[in-house]
Amino acid sequence: MAASSPVAKLxxxxxxxxxxVFGGCGSAIFAAKQIAEAEDGRNAFQxxxxxxxxxxxxxxxxxxxxxxxxxxxxxxxxxxxxxGAAVSGRLPWKELPGYWISQVVxxxxxxxxxxxxxxxxxxxxxxxxxxxxxxxDHSPGNYSLVAVLIAEILLTAFFLIVIxxxxxxxxxxxxxxxxxxxxxxxxxxxxIPISNTSVNPARSTAVAxxxxxxxxxxxxxxxxxxxxxxxxxxxxxxxxxxxxKLKFGKATA
Numbered sequence: 001m002a003a004s005s006p007v008a009k010l011x012x013x014x015x016x017x018x019x020x021v022f023g024g025c026g027s028a029i030f031a032a033k034q035i036a037e038a039e040d041g042r043n044a045f046q047x048x049x050x051x052x053x054x055x056x057x058x059x060x061x062x063x064x065x066x067x068x069x070x071x072x073x074x075x076x077x078x079x080x081x082x083x084g085a086a087v088s089g090r091l092p093w094k095e096l097p098g099y100w101i102s103q104v105v106x107x108x109x110x111x112x113x114x115x116x117x118x119x120x121x122x123x124x125x126x127x128x129x130x131x132x133x134x135x136x137d138h139s140p141g142n143y144s145l146v147a148v149l150i151a152e153i154l155l156t157a158f159f160l161i162v163i164x165x166x167x168x169x170x171x172x173x174x175x176x177x178x179x180x181x182x183x184x185x186x187x188x189x190x191x192i193p194i195s196n197t198s199v200n201p202a203r204s205t206a207v208a209x210x211x212x213x214x215x216x217x218x219x220x221x222x223x224x225x226x227x228x229x230x231x232x233x234x235x236x237x238x239x240x241x242x243x244x245k246l247k248f249g250k251a252t253a
Contacts, residue, residue: 008123009072013103018109020061024131025130028131029129030077030118051188052189055186062181074091078226079227080156080230084163085234088238102118105124107205132196143193148194149224152223155199156232156233157233160236162183165237168242184199
């Protein structure tokens with residue numbers, strides 16, 4: 001199969017990140033909490049998908065787009081994944097800036113469309129309601145900066161190890177998107193209460209400025225922690241499971 005063109009790769013990363021943000025954050029904004037009243041008008045019941053549904057939505061976005069365009073760009077949809085891929089030799093360093101720009105642009109486009117749709121509901125206010133990430137008072141469970149930092153680094157590092165392992169030439173063929181999507185689902189099940197789950201700077205950037213309410217000021221952590229985790233995962237996998245052969249961006253076929 002011929003190698004994908006640079007334009008095709010960047011387009012795949014833009015569309016994939018758009019879908020991740022639109023599907024994942026969209027499920028949190030529109031479907032996570034839906035209260036319906038019973039016919040007697042007194043008893044209300046929950047129709048929303050909750051944490052489990054949002055976790056599945058994020059995982060499904062990755063599964064579907066990894067199958068759709070993963071063969072074009074590698075299916076990163078995440079600056080931390082691209083960094084880990086470069087460190088581990090799966091992506092040339094010269095391609096990293098283009099991947100990051102495409103991912104951030106795709107995420108921001110999704111965030112903008114989510115805002116436009118959400119404003120179609122009477123009474124909707126974007127502040128605090130755009131599925132932004134946060135720590136302290138802006139954490140769903142009021143977890144501290146240090147707790148969020150540790151969780152985001154650890155979970156991103158393990159995400160990279162799963163990705164690099166599932167796409168290793170020795171791994172079973174055809175199952176990588178499922179393993180990666182299920183891994184992201186598990187990550188969300190663990191950490192939505194901690195930070196609303198980032199492990200992806202593009203996902204965090206996509207909604208932070210539309211959300212306001214402290215999210216833009218805390219965005220630095222959701223770049224720093226996932227990038228550290230991506231770096232660690234990109235280093236650990238080849239060191240532990242590829243005979244210590246670090247290629248540092250000298251991508252192999």
